Amino acid sequence: MKKILYVLDKLALILLALIFVFPFVWMVSTSFKSLQEVLIFPPKWIPDKLMFQNFVKAWSSGPFVTYFINSVLVSVSILALQFATMVPAAYAFARYKFKGYKLVFGITIAALMIPPQITFLPVYLQMSAWSALKTHIPLIIPFGASAFGIFLLRQSFMQVPDEIIEAAKLDDASEWKIMWNIMVPMARPVFITFGLFSFIYHWNDYFWPLVMTNSEAIRTLPIGIAMLKDAEGGINWNIVMAGNMILVAPILLVFFFARRQIIKAFVYSGIK
Amino acid sequence: MIRLSKLKPYVMVAPALSFFLMFFIYPIFYMIRLSVTSWNFISPQKEFIGFNNYIELFTSEEFYQVLYNTLIYTVLTVGFSLVLAVLLALWLNKQGTLYNIVQGAIFSPYIISLVSVALLWLWMMDPQYGLLNVVLELMGLPKSLWLTHPNTALFSLVIVGVWKVLGYNTLIVMAGLQSIPKDIYEAAELDESNKWTTFYKITLPMLSPTIFFLLIVSTISSFQVFDTVQVMTQGGPINSTNMLVYYIFQYGFDFFKIGYASAAGVVLLVIVGIMTIFHFMFLSKHVYYR
Numbered sequence: 001m002k003k004i005l006y007v008l009d010k011l012a013l014i015l016l017a018l019i020f021v022f023p024f025v026w027m028v029s030t031s032f033k034s035l036q037e038v039l040i041f042p043p044k045w046i047p048d049k050l051m052f053q054n055f056v057k058a059w060s061s062g063p064f065v066t067y068f069i070n071s072v073l074v075s076v077s078i079l080a081l082q083f084a085t086m087v088p089a090a091y092a093f094a095r096y097k098f099k100g101y102k103l104v105f106g107i108t109i110a111a112l113m114i115p116p117q118i119t120f121l122p123v124y125l126q127m128s129a130w131s132a133l134k135t136h137i138p139l140i141i142p143f144g145a146s147a148f149g150i151f152l153l154r155q156s157f158m159q160v161p162d163e164i165i166e167a168a169k170l171d172d173a174s175e176w177k178i179m180w181n182i183m184v185p186m187a188r189p190v191f192i193t194f195g196l197f198s199f200i201y202h203w204n205d206y207f208w209p210l211v212m213t214n215s216e217a218i219r220t221l222p223i224g225i226a227m228l229k230d231a232e233g234g235i236n237w238n239i240v241m242a243g244n245m246i247l248v249a250p251i252l253l254v255f256f257f258a259r260r261q262i263i264k265a266f267v268y269s270g271i272k
Numbered sequence: 273m274i275r276l277s278k279l280k281p282y283v284m285v286a287p288a289l290s291f292f293l294m295f296f297i298y299p300i301f302y303m304i305r306l307s308v309t310s311w312n313f314i315s316p317q318k319e320f321i322g323f324n325n326y327i328e329l330f331t332s333e334e335f336y337q338v339l340y341n342t343l344i345y346t347v348l349t350v351g352f353s354l355v356l357a358v359l360l361a362l363w364l365n366k367q368g369t370l371y372n373i374v375q376g377a378i379f380s381p382y383i384i385s386l387v388s389v390a391l392l393w394l395w396m397m398d399p400q401y402g403l404l405n406v407v408l409e410l411m412g413l414p415k416s417l418w419l420t421h422p423n424t425a426l427f428s429l430v431i432v433g434v435w436k437v438l439g440y441n442t443l444i445v446m447a448g449l450q451s452i453p454k455d456i457y458e459a460a461e462l463d464e465s466n467k468w469t470t471f472y473k474i475t476l477p478m479l480s481p482t483i484f485f486l487l488i489v490s491t492i493s494s495f496q497v498f499d500t501v502q503v504m505t506q507g508g509p510i511n512s513t514n515m516l517v518y519y520i521f522q523y524g525f526d527f528f529k530i531g532y533a534s535a536a537g538v539v540l541l542v543i544v545g546i547m548t549i550f551h552f553m554f555l556s557k558h559v560y561y562r
Contacts, residue, residue: 013370016360017377020439023392024380026403030395042406085288092284104285111292113548114300117496117517118541121524121533122299122306125313145291175280204385206499211521222387226503229391237395248388255383259376262383267443 027248031055031241038237051238058243061231063216067224074136074209074220075202078143082198083191085145086153091179093150094157112147120211127212138212139220143202149194152268156187196258196265200251221247300541306534313528325535334511335519335536341426342515346494349433354486356434357441358479362471365446375446379439386436390503393432394419397504419505422512429500429513437493441486448482449475492544516540 025045030038031054033047058064092098093105116123127138160183168178184191206222213219228243229235255262307325309318329335360378364371381389396403397418405415418428452475460470498517501507507514507522514522516536524533 010370013364013374017374020377020381020435022403023396023435026396027392039401041401042409043401043403085291088284089288092281096281096284098278098281100282104289107289107292107297111296113544114296114541115492115496115544117498118537118544119296119299119303121520121530121537122302123295124524125306125530126299126302142291142295144295145288147292150288200383204383204387206385206387206503210502211525222385226387226391229394229503237398237401240391241395244388244391248384251383251385252380255376255380263376263379263443266382266440267447 024248024252027241027244030237031245033238035236035238054238054242055246058228058239058246061228061239061243062224064221064224064246066217067219067221070136070139070218071203071220071222074139075199077136077140078202079195079198081140081144082146082149082194086149086194087179087184089145090150090153090157091183093154108147108150111145112151116142116208120208124211133212134215134218136218139209139218142208146194146198149198152190152194153187156190157183160186192261193265193268196262197268200262200265203251303534303537303541306531307538308535309531311530313530318531321531325532328532329535329539334514337511338514338516338519341511341513342495342497345426345430345433345497345515346491348427348430349437349494349497350487350490352430352434353437353441353490354483356438357445357486358483360438360442361445361449362475364442365449375439375443377439378442381436381438382440384436386499387503389432389436390500393428393435393500394504397428419513420509422509425505425509425513429497429504432500432504433494433497437490441490444486445479445482448479452478488548491547495540495544495547516543 029043029045029047032050032052033044033054034049034051037044037047089108093101093108123138123142124133127133130137132138164182165178168182173181204222205220206226209220209223210226213223225240225243225247228240306318308320308322310321310324311318364375399405399415399417399420402418404418408415416424419425456474456478457470460474465473496517497515498521501513501515501518502521505513507518517540520533520536520540522533523529523536
């Protein structure tokens, strides 16, 4: 009886994993098929001939080099700005009691609560008024500070023992030096965690770039991939899935190698 | 004279604060102001029309349909993804290579771009050639029209939403399980408490802060569903999957009714705000904190 339960448990586990893995296998399979093969029902899992040209076709159906460069530029710039703004803010929240602390902290909490899906329209209009819509500014600047990042980092700054800071002060280290040479290196795990979180989030983001861009020159990969669906009448699923692979593969590959770190980055926010 | 060192913390928070003020706080007020105008984006004047946009919203059948869709989507997505997450967490909370692999597998959709997920499921839900109808056929069930029929379209989006977020929820619940002290279970064992009683009297109450956290986060994020609607259905068929954020998007960017769209935005803001407060005030009373 115990043995049967053991086997059943393992079988159920594998079935569960398959439910989550099969869609990706199906994507890979489709991306290598010819259009005729895509339309065979019931479907084949392994195509007769691997159509590598699907990828070339997907990639050359639009300015994908530009999309790719934009994606890198946007996610990296956001991350750099966020790091630059979160270090001093988190330091101030962790180490100072100042007048208006509650108000400033309250605004930060509000920023954490208000999602971009609520503010997109007014921000878009503002960007339009500044004639910034044809630039990368609307994709980057609104995310220049991350309330979530500030909270994480503040938490870690508060855990630095007072003795270390006192010792540094005795050595005549300036506030600036304490922040950058002592606190920041000690918070390295938080930077890695937050960095992964932020990069993956903005690399994947579809909503904001869709809303804020109306010229190909500043569009990012997710927009380009989604547009494959509407290109040429009728959906060429093999091409769309080949494009999808271009977007999914890098993240899945990174996930495969840095699974623990990435899960930690995303789950961290949930554990108090 | 003000001592320079007193200014330090202000200088430190100033950069982050200015971003928050400019892109979160100010836009909210700007949106509220726009919601009482009849602006069409082109005319130079923003004419004040009072609460007319709100009256129009709440007398529009289409808007009630959108609210109803959003609500059903949220209740179903949050409900399924939470209940399943608790069950899965209890099951998967063990050591072992296979368990690790499965945990990774169910988490993987969470880090994939929602647009990829949407495209992938759009293809799987293709009524003619999609994978899901093959599965249904194998199980001897009738084929479904999935996204192309008003009766099944919204539920199809729920499936995608649950599939995407389930792994995240499960891992959060697992983290909650791991923080429950072992001696409580040992005491329960000494009392010869059966499995169900132990779950109901110990595990569930001890998990309540975690479940409470997930409830807030997933409710608020479900209310903002957009990507799957935009990629998979564009609100159709016959408005059966149109939801709040998409509705705002449509009225703002397709119909240029900025005032009206802003009013709908204010409604979304109020709903998200009320839910946050509601959760904190009422639900937290029933949550057991250690």
